Amino acid sequence: MSIDLQGLLRRPMRATLLAAAIACQLAPALEAAAAEIGQIKVAKGQVSVDRSGQVLAGSIGMRLEVADVVKTGPDGSVGITMNDNSLLSAGPNSILALERFEFDPTTSQGRFDTQLQRGTLAVVSGRIAKQSPQAMTVRTPSAALGVRGTEFVVSADE
Amino acid sequence: MLLPEATGKDAALTVSQDGKQVLLDQPYAGARLAASGPQKYASNAAEVQSRFGQALAAQPARPVQFTLYFIEGRDEFTAESRPLIDGVFAEIAGRPVPDVLVVGHTDTVGSDAANDVLSRQRAEVVRKALIARGIPPEDVVAIGRGKRNLLVLTADSVAEPRNRRVEILVR
Numbered sequence: 414m415s416i417d418l419q420g421l422l423r424r425p426m427r428a429t430l431l432a433a434a435i436a437c438q439l440a441p442a443l444e445a446a447a448a449e450i451g452q453i454k455v456a457k458g459q460v461s462v463d464r465s466g467q468v469l470a471g472s473i474g475m476r477l478e479v480a481d482v483v484k485t486g487p488d489g490s491v492g493i494t495m496n497d498n499s500l501l502s503a504g505p506n507s508i509l510a511l512e513r514f515e516f517d518p519t520t521s522q523g524r525f526d527t528q529l530q531r532g533t534l535a536v537v538s539g540r541i542a543k544q545s546p547q548a549m550t551v552r553t554p555s556a557a558l559g560v561r562g563t564e565f566v567v568s569a570d571e
Numbered sequence: 572m573l574l575p576e577a578t579g580k581d582a583a584l585t586v587s588q589d590g591k592q593v594l595l596d597q598p599y600a601g602a603r604l605a606a607s608g609p610q611k612y613a614s615n616a617a618e619v620q621s622r623f624g625q626a627l628a629a630q631p632a633r634p635v636q637f638t639l640y641f642i643e644g645r646d647e648f649t650a651e652s653r654p655l656i657d658g659v660f661a662e663i664a665g666r667p668v669p670d671v672l673v674v675g676h677t678d679t680v681g682s683d684a685a686n687d688v689l690s691r692q693r694a695e696v697v698r699k700a701l702i703a704r705g706i707p708p709e710d711v712v713a714i715g716r717g718k719r720n721l722l723v724l725t726a727d728s729v730a731e732p733r734n735r736r737v738e739i740l741v742r
Contacts (some may be wrong), residue, residue, distance in 0.1 A: 452742075454631035454668055474668040490629035494742050498634045504626035519720075535626040537633070555604055556588045563582035565595075566623040 450514040451477045451495035455502065459486025482510045485532065497523060499539030499549070507532025516541055525549040533568045536560070635662055637739040638722075639697065643730055644680070646692040656697070660704045662741050670742050671706070673697045673713040676720055678734035679727045683717055691715030697737045 453460070453475045460471035463482040469475075471483060471491060485491055485507045492502040497516045503509050508530040516523035521544035529551060542549035542560045549560040553569035583596040591608030595601070601614035619627075637659050639652040648656070663669045675694030677686040694713035702708050723733045 452668065452670065454666075454742075455629045457629065490625045492629040492631040494631045494634065498742070500631050500633070502626050502629040502631065504623065504629070507626075533623050533626040535623055535630055537630070556586055556609065559585040559587070561583045561585075563584055565584050566619060566626065568622065 448478050449476045449496070450479055450511065450516075451493050451499075451501075453477065453483075453491060454494050455490070455492030457490045458488035458505070460484070460489050460491045461486075477511060479511060479514050482508060484508050495525070495539060497521070497525065497539035497541045499525065499541070500535075500537040501527065502535045503529075504533035507534065509534060520544070523548060526552070528552045529567060529569045530554060531569050533566065535564075535566045537564045538562055631742075632666055634740060634742045637662075637741070639737050639739070640732060641693050641735040641737070643678070643732070643735060644689070646689065646696045648696075649732075656700050656704075659697075659739055659741070660701060660706065663701065663706055663710070664704075666741070669706075669710050671701065671711040672740040672742075673701075673711060674720075674738045674740075675713070675715040676722070676734060676736050676738070677718050678731040679718045679721070679725055679729050681718075681728075687715055687717040689715075690717045693735075693737050697739060 453471055453473055456471055456473050461484045462469045462471045462475065462477070463484065464478065464480070477483070477493065483491055483493070483503065485503055485505055487505050490502065490504050492500065494500055495514065496518070501509065510528040510530060512528055513524055513526040516525070521540040523541040525541045525548065534551070536551060538549055538560045543562045546561040547559055551558045551560065551567060553567060558567060583594060586593050586595065586602040586609045588604050588609050593602050593609045593611050595611070599614045599616070599619070601612050602609040603612060637655065639655055640649045641647060641652070642649055663671055673694045675690035675692070677690050691714065694715050698711045698713040701711055718734070721734050722736060723731050725731050725734070
């Protein structure tokens with residue numbers, strides 16, 4: 414063990430490659446753990462989810478992932494419960510991107526960034542915002558909201 | 572553009588646009604975006620309802636947490652907690668797509684290993700009680716945290732009834 418360490422210290426290039434290899438091995442496990450970030454609890458009218466270039470029907474019970482973009486049609490609305498107990502609900506003609514969600518259920522530390530590209534959104538913040546002010550943001554095309562434990566509504570209209 | 576409501580004492584929202592920022596910390600405080608930056612204004616329930624009624628109507632039921640207590644060293648409910656499982660069941664049964672997280676805990680009497688087992692057994696007792704009442708098994712996850720997450724901080728080897736518990740999060 415100590416011999417390996419010395420070898421790595423003398424050859425920083427090799428150490429970098431090793432670190433890269435370890436990162437590659439870890440990546441799938443981290444992805445699997447982080448895959449599920451919330452669930453659609455309410456869906457009315459037309460609701461869809463864009464995921465990795467595919468358009469999926471958004472139905473009650475569907476589990477959501479980071480980078481999902483949730484859309485509602487003219488008659489649609491959707492309610493989502495996130496793993497940190499945040500609640501997001503969007504009215505008709507809305508586009509909501511779940512850009513980033515990291516949450517440690519033991520410490521409540523995390524990071525939650527969403528973007529409302531169009532439409533209306535009601536938010537009840539959850540454990541992430543309660544634990545760390547500034548850890549939750551909601552952006553619209555023209556403004557950024559920093560959330561400190563609260564309930565609010567926001568719209569993004571053309 | 573933005574209307575906080577039903578706020579608690581620490582509640583606040585900052586609205587930033589082009590480097591300018593306003594702070595909203597009162598119920599129905601709002602901000603509109605303008606060329607000169609965000610402008611604060613006083614909104615009201617009627618405006619919120621007319622503009623955001625459908626978004627608010629789609630809000631999921633709030634997560635609810637229950638705590639049930641256990642007899643020392645055992646995976647049996649206390650007499651006071653036993654009847655409360657029916658309320659937990661009713662809360663779950665009223666939700667169209669519930670997910671339930673059951674987390675067992677112990678006090679600090681005994682080894683880590685023994686308490687890990689006991690906390691998981693307590694969580695399983697709750698899970699099985701819910702399944703017996705008709706909750707689908709796949710909707711309920713049970714885990715044990717041993718003596719790692721004390722509700723009441725104590726030294727090691729302290730019998731503390733409030734730490735012998737199962738917390739049930741219903742979403």
